[in-house]
Amino acid sequence: MFQVHVRTRINGDDTEFSCEADETLLDVLRDRVGLTGAKEGCGTGDCGACSVLVDGRLVCACLMLGAEAEGCDIETVEGMATGAKLHPLQQKFLDHAALQCGVCTPGFLVAAKSLLERNDNPTEEEVRYWLAGNLCRCTGYDKIVRAVLDTAADMRKASKPKPAKAKAKKASAKRRVSA
Amino acid sequence: MNVQPDNKSMKRDFDIVGKRTARPDGIDKVTGRARFGADMSMPGMLWGLVLRSPHAHAKIRRIDTSAAEKLNGVHAIVTSKDFGPCDDSLLDIRENVMAREKALYDGHAVAAVAAVSKSVARQALKLIKVDYQVLPHVTDVDEAMKPDAPVINDKLFTKGLDKTPKKPSNIAERFEFGHGDVEKGFKEADLVIERTFRTAATHQGYIEPHACVASMGADGRGEMWVCTQGHFMVRNTCAGLLGIDVSNLRVTASEIGGGFGGKTTVFIEPVALALSLKANRPVKMVMSREEVLRASGPTSSSSIDVKIGMKKDGTITAGDATLRYQGGAFPGSAVPYGAMACFAPYDLKNVRAIGWDVITNRPKQAAYRAPGAPMGAYAIESVIDELCRELKLDPLDVRLKNASTDGSKASYGPNFGVIGLKATLEAARNHPHWKAKLGKNQGRGVACGFWFNFGGETSVSLNVNVDGTVGLSVGTPDIGGSRASIGNMAAEELGIPYDKVRCIIADTASLGYNDVTDGSRVTFASGMAAIQAARDAIGKLCERAAKIWGIPADAVVWEKGHARPASPNAGKHEPLSLADIAAQAGATGGPIAGHCEINAEGAGVSFATHMVDTEVDPETGHVKILRYTVFQDAGKAVHPSYVEGQFQGGAVQGIGWALNEEYIYGKDGRLQNPGFLDYRIPVCSDLPMIDTVIIEVPNPGHPYGVRGVGETSIVPPLAAISNSVSDAAGVRMTRLPMSPPNVLKALGRI
């Protein structure tokens, strides 16, 4: 079948590949570029195990063609750590035992990273709705949500070197889980 | 030498067991480096795809593969002709893996191809011509039992009856358990309630589809990479189906993305091997989600009649249940376990449970976490709940009053050993959840559940490395974090830090046989074997220390990771650490290792009580889970985070089963919802936090008191949620799932 030549940037590396016109970005990442972190759980965009960031946007790689990645900036789970230093989310997932079999974990990490890049103080409800596109069958989501909220709290602390003045928090109807 | 010969449980303080240690596969799993079933490639690899029947029931008159064979890039095509004679015990699996004279369900494998790429394989499938003669089908369990139902297997005659019938039917077997006189018991009751319940088939829903890479050589030797709960089972089954020696097939278990019982058997693995043998090249096969739902092993749908009698004071005088399960197109549903487990939480004088194993034109069922038990518990716990309400009795008090306890006779026969059911009920009663206020359209439900747990054949090898670290090879794939728990136990026994022990899953060529990871057995059995292997190694380490010191071996004891003289009489010798002795291993006799090959028995049963609050929207029928608490007996929680994880995961699968998941078959017998959009498992936003209370009533049959926990947690949720919804809605729910349309129907609104 006719192959398309594509130029992208993946986790910061300039990358070129050829793929068939009907191959998905997920197929390309896994079978051509050697990045098997993103997983195929359903192939129809319902499980989020293939979550990647494309030009900063959270996307199911199984719903995008490899050819559509021309000129795009792609981030996968493999790009989250900096060398041997884990991203805070990765460390928190381990600390909270937020994974059992771990197959959904790359998708959750990418999705959670995307959330925290937009909102550094999500409520439990906001976390749950943002992650509603990622299926997990092992954990029941409890420890995953705790890990994300805990990461957010840590990241807020780390970005505020001076102790913040105590602010009266608005009484919120949404339930919060203490970190 | 002082090694504990007694395997039985001792109460003791633990240094490492019970701590939340770091799991060895953790970094790999959060960085994407861990390799699951579909993450492996081999040089020269082909892609395999399966052609599947679009009919629920059809004779296969002819398969014409000639056009497909001519397509450039196609290297092998297999059909049932490529699977020769095999042992009787494998006949059903052989037919399920590749249809023979008939296609028995929508999605049944009919042929398979191996080609240079997925797209060539897809084209090849389109070129295979199958001549089907469509036959009448039946997919419902009660319909399949009717005398005029289409007979799926004309050689199936019901077993377990007083007289074997002369005519074939779809009823494979009748089971009966119980004791006493139920009719007499009902006469003693002040209130008798009879109800019929129905549950739909559900799927284990693991996020990772089945995947493998098989490589067979022309010499009949091969290897396989596969995500599975039992690579020894895969090896033995595939060797049996392909007619090769077991030792000629070496199987490596990849990381596994969920199993829950659905990966305790084979589907595409023998096909991949057959293709590889024919093509003489490695073949990779990965199921699509649609294939997983249509053609792997969901659990049974059921139809259950329950009759229970209760006195005004809450004593249950008799319980009688008839369970009908369909297990797909082959006999072997989990109905016997459902019938055995459903009354198990109760100490009853008069009890009977009858189970009917029925076949239908559906995929062959596979185990799903406490197979058969959730449906039975749902029915029995619902009727007990209704009796409590009618008699105005507290549901926890009634359960406590009738609870099975140490030494009581189980409904399925034997007497219980030491069990923790009452402890879970008492913990439930004392928990703040029980007293929390409920609002409008909100209700609370409780239910108990039980699972047997068992041991099984287990082999473990523990090797002491020259730097004092320890390599621990086990043969039970890690589906829940068990490597960390097993490492905890080995480190505890050896008296060395946890991070000096590395636990891996070895391949089939490197260890003795291991039964599959199931029955909640790994922490129990592989843990017990690891403890024994550690004790074996300790014996050898003490012998080496004795050699170094020139004293008799029995004058050496092992304490806190060191060999020391047993008494001052043995001489003044500084203690030798494991690392010290390991460094001198070569000089003192060679490598030091401990082994254990056992049939691990003495598994302790695990009981649980679940409590759940729900809110029902009377306009839409939507059910919201407000609060959920799990109380379960773990014996000894070796790694509390993973015990909590099992409690939460099982509860949430139960929530999905209770509220939304179901297999929907059309009139044409085809599965209508083979995808995650319409087969909807719980998502993050559906749920609250799942609270867990770990009860520890040690199991006397394990050195540390461990009980399996993985399965019991899925047994109570269906009933607890149904009781809660019935409370909230004011009407008894008798059908699962309690999806919005079903709730509205029950409310009489549609």
Added chain:
Amino acid sequence: MVRVQVWGSLKPAIGGEDSVEVEGETINDLLKALAAAYPGMDEAVRRGVSVTVNGEMYANAVMVPVKPDDEVFILPKLVGG
């Protein structure tokens, strides 16, 4: 002689009673004796059974010793998930 109890639907195989006495010193002996004496039991044993001895569950036919006053139950072969 050890008294072996069977589940309800196996009663017809052993003549209608819910238990029967057989000779044997291990679980294996008991199963062999049952299979030899009753064709219905032979089939059940070949298909696979689990056995409890004084409440402890054994999923494989094993050389576990049994004594005359032990409580022995034959159950369908247990499978987990």
